[in-house]
Amino acid sequence: MSQRDSGYERKERDLYETPEWVTMALAPHLPTTDCVVWEPAAGGGKMVRALSKIGFDVAASDIETGRDFLAQPAPKPFRAVITNPPYELATEFIQRALGLVPCNGFVAMLLRTDFDHAKTRANLFANSPVFSKKVVLTKRIKWFEDSKGQPSFNHAWFIWNFEHEGAPTLAYAP
Numbered sequence: 001m002s003q004r005d006s007g008y009e010r011k012e013r014d015l016y017e018t019p020e021w022v023t024m025a026l027a028p029h030l031p032t033t034d035c036v037v038w039e040p041a042a043g044g045g046k047m048v049r050a051l052s053k054i055g056f057d058v059a060a061s062d063i064e065t066g067r068d069f070l071a072q073p074a075p076k077p078f079r080a081v082i083t084n085p086p087y088e089l090a091t092e093f094i095q096r097a098l099g100l101v102p103c104n105g106f107v108a109m110l111l112r113t114d115f116d117h118a119k120t121r122a123n124l125f126a127n128s129p130v131f132s133k134k135v136v137l138t139k140r141i142k143w144f145e146d147s148k149g150q151p152s153f154n155h156a157w158f159i160w161n162f163e164h165e166g167a168p169t170l171a172y173a174p
């Protein structure tokens with residue numbers, strides 16, 4: 001995801017690594033942590049390591065290591081897709097993930113907190129029967145340990161669950 005973190009150039013291919021606490025904040029909101037999850041934009045593997053710690057069996061890939069999520073198949077069968085997608089391709093990543101998970105599957109994407117506001121994305125949120133939960137991170141993500149500036153954006157986890165019924169719910173992660 002593209003970030004404006006004062007004093008730093010935008011990284012090539014949006015290689016922003018998600019701090020562990022951000023992935024840990026997602027865990028209580030998932031339908032299960034006992035399954036195979038595909039992290040398809042794994043970068044340096046920070047989120048992969050956090051997902052493994054949570055208990056998932058993680059299949060990791062990245063375009064940099066030869067697997068384009070938008071064009072190529074998964075490394076192995078999986079039930080869920082969880083990632084921090086490159087900002088410019090976030091919509092495509094969500095659509096692709098929703099099209100790939102099995103009928104009991106789920107998808108979680110870390111996005112800017114207002115990503116669901118756009119009318120053009122209503123099919124992914126307000127009008128999606130499988131959009132199940134938004135988990136607002138009440139603390140801003142500091143993308144670089146040595147950053148001198150304050151982070152500029154708020155983020156949330158967005159969860160789509162194919163076994164979900166009813167309206168989506170809202171939660172706040174400390």
Ligand SMILES: C[S@@+](CC[C@H](N)C(=O)[O-])C[C@H]1O[C@@H](n2cnc3c(N)ncnc32)[C@H](O)[C@@H]1O
Nearest residue numbers: 001014016017018041042043047063068069084
């Ligand atoms: C924001 S980083 C996320 C890194 C990791 N998920 C994390 O949170 O620590 C985005 C990653 O997406 C990868 N990427 C960009 N386009 C991709 C594509 N089409 N298919 C797979 N990976 C892609 C980049 O190489 C980069 O590693």
